[in-house]
Amino acid sequence: MTTNVQKTARNGVNVDALLGARAALTQAPEAAQFKWRASSEWLAGTHSRTTIDGFFGLGSEQKHRQSFQYDTDHPEIFASEDNAPTPVEFILVGLAGCLSAGIAAVAQTRNIQLRSVKATLEGGMDIQGILGIDEKVRNGFDGIKVHYDIDADATPEQIAALVAQSQKRSAVFDIVTNPTDVHVTVSKA
């Protein structure tokens, strides 16, 4: 008699719940309409503070378990106080977090045990754009390089496939690589 024991990966992602949500939202697509929110307050100079608290989804108002606040500023070499990272560095935070969450979710679905997932990110920028020196230079990143080092019970090809699938389903990867309309309005307080 032979016993075949199939190991189950434990990456901390509840795949059954995600598949359940997928099935439920396929039947009720209106519940899939989310609104993510932030509110910000200028402190002084280039220093601002943004609060993340509630959002809308599954048809009703939702709250994070707690409220979160993040400061942004410019560095001393821009004649600012460097109280916090620059706004563009927060784009890298979002990109890293989104791709890594996706890698974990895809690994769990494919029953691949992850041991460590580390990434380094680098966004190039020619600041002649934001300084208005050269109109041909864009304000944002001229490109972003992301490198993952992943230790997992899988072949290099399977690991590369995890990252590729994560890119395919990543919200932030989409936001950065494709255009999104931003509509800005102003009132005098």
Added chain:
Amino acid sequence: MTTNVQKTARNGVNVDALLGARAALTQAPEAAQFKWRASSEWLAGTHSRTTIDGFFGLGSEQKHRQSFQYDTDHPEIFASEDNAPTPVEFILVGLAGCLSAGIAAVAQTRNIQLRSVKATLEGGMDIQGILGIDEKVRNGFDGIKVHYDIDADATPEQIAALVAQSQKRSAVFDIVTNPTDVHVTVSKA
């Protein structure tokens, strides 16, 4: 005898230094090449931690005054632990911080005293995209609305012009509204 006293706005932005940097970098454009960096580590499930520390600019390695760490996670309604905001909410943090810093810099240049600058941001998202339910639905935001309430020594038209000029020179506004190439590589650790 009449004395004309021209009030100088105090918004905490060193415009002279910025104009000096603009002049210097016009002569030495190679110093305008920046690299913004982040490194991230997966903790468990959809929970990761990203560190912001050094960057490259003005021809050499630079350090923030301190290192910063930011966690990202998914909320409980996604069967996650909600240890931190979602990655997409960090895009809103970056957008708010970038536009607000720009408003302060432009106000200072135009000698407009700001008293308060508050913004609310909302990014819509149909999560049928990230769940892979409908291939026609994008993964990222279907659009972002930003509303500024600004109290300043200026007319509503002048205030609206501050925001418009900030959008024109904002790195994050550019990153969100235009495509940026993201190149991802992977190594097995």
